[in-house]
Amino acid sequence: MLGKDKLPLTLHELDLVADACNGWYYAEEPPDMLSQALALQVHDAIKLNKIDEKWKVDGDKIINVLSNCDALTTFRVIDYVEQYWHKNSVDDLAE
Numbered sequence: 001m002l003g004k005d006k007l008p009l010t011l012h013e014l015d016l017v018a019d020a021c022n023g024w025y026y027a028e029e030p031p032d033m034l035s036q037a038l039a040l041q042v043h044d045a046i047k048l049n050k051i052d053e054k055w056k057v058d059g060d061k062i063i064n065v066l067s068n069c070d071a072l073t074t075f076r077v078i079d080y081v082e083q084y085w086h087k088n089s090v091d092d093l094a095e
Helices: 011-020 031-049 051-055 059-067 071-094
Strands: none
Touching: 011 031, 011 051, 011 059, 011 071, 031 051, 031 059, 031 071, 051 059
């Protein structure tokens, strides 16, 4: 994962973000809007699908954190999401 600093979200909160980003193609987002696009993707998943209840976390806190992330932190969160789905796809192939 990029950087050594702790991310501003817990492991369960990051897993929610990964869940919310399933199928989201972030590369089409303008770089200067990536933080807001990520926050909006998560917002929609929380408000429409109630995934904060699934992961038992505070959805509003996650949306607030993501909305206020700097570019490096946003890229680190996206790096986590990519690794999350890569690991899960490798695990699926192993079964």
